[in-house]
Amino acid sequence: MRDDEFMVMRLRLERMLVEDAPSLVPFDEGAWAASRWTGRDSPGELIADLRMQRAASLHILTRLSDAEWGRLGTQPEIGTFDIHWWVEHWVEHDANHLDQVATSLGLQR
Template identity: 30%
Template sequence: MEDLFKEYALGYEMLRDAIEGFKPASDKWSIHQILIHITDSEISSTSRLKKVLAEDEPILISFDQDAWVNNLEYDLLDREQYLLLFKFLRSSMQTILDNLTSEQSERVGVYVDQGRFTFKQLMEYRVEHVRNHLAQIERIKKAYHDNK
C-alpha cells in the first residue's frame, strides 16, 4: 500500500509534467477537458474514499463523465484552478493515508451499479485513473506532433 500512496501523492506533479509546454489541440476530449475531468472525478472520489472510512458499507454513486464534460462547459473553466484543486484534494487525504490501518484499507463501499469495493481497491482505481489519463494525454500530444 505504501507504493500506492506514494504514487497517489505524486498525481499532481505527474499531471503538471505531462502538460508542461504543450498547447492543447481541438479534438474529442482535449487535454484541457481531461484535466478538468480528472479534478471533477477527484472531487467525487475524495468524498467516496472518506465515506468508506467513516461509514459502514456506504452506498457510492458514480457520475456521468460525458454529461459533465458536455454540459458544464469544461472549455470555459480555468485549468490552473482545477489543477490546484486536484493538488489540494490529494494533499488533504495525506494525513488520513499516513495513519491508515490495514483494517481500514479493507473497509467496503457499495456502488449500486458496480458492486462492492474495498478502500484499497478504490485507491488503486484513483492511481490507475491518473495513469490512464496521463497515457491519453501522451497519445494526444504525439498525434499533435505527428500531424505538424
C-alpha cells in the same frame, strides 16, 4: 482529473470511512462535463488545484488504521470492495487520465 479527485475518488473514500458499506452510484462524466463551469481551467490553475486536492486525499490515506483499509463500499458495476482495492483502482484511473492527456498533447508515455 482535478475534479474527479475530489468529486468522485475522495468523496467515495470518505463515504467508505463513515458509512457502513455505502452504495456508490456511478458518476455520469458526460452529463457533468456538459454542465460544468470552466472558468478556472487554465493549465496552471488545473495543476495547482490538482496538487491541492491530491494533498488532501493523501492526508486522509496516510492516517488510515489497518482496520480502516478494510472498510467496504459497493458499486453496481464492480460489486463490493475495500479501501485498499479502491486506492489501487484510483491509481489505475489516474494512469488512464495521464495517458489521455499525453495523447491529446501528441506525447507518448
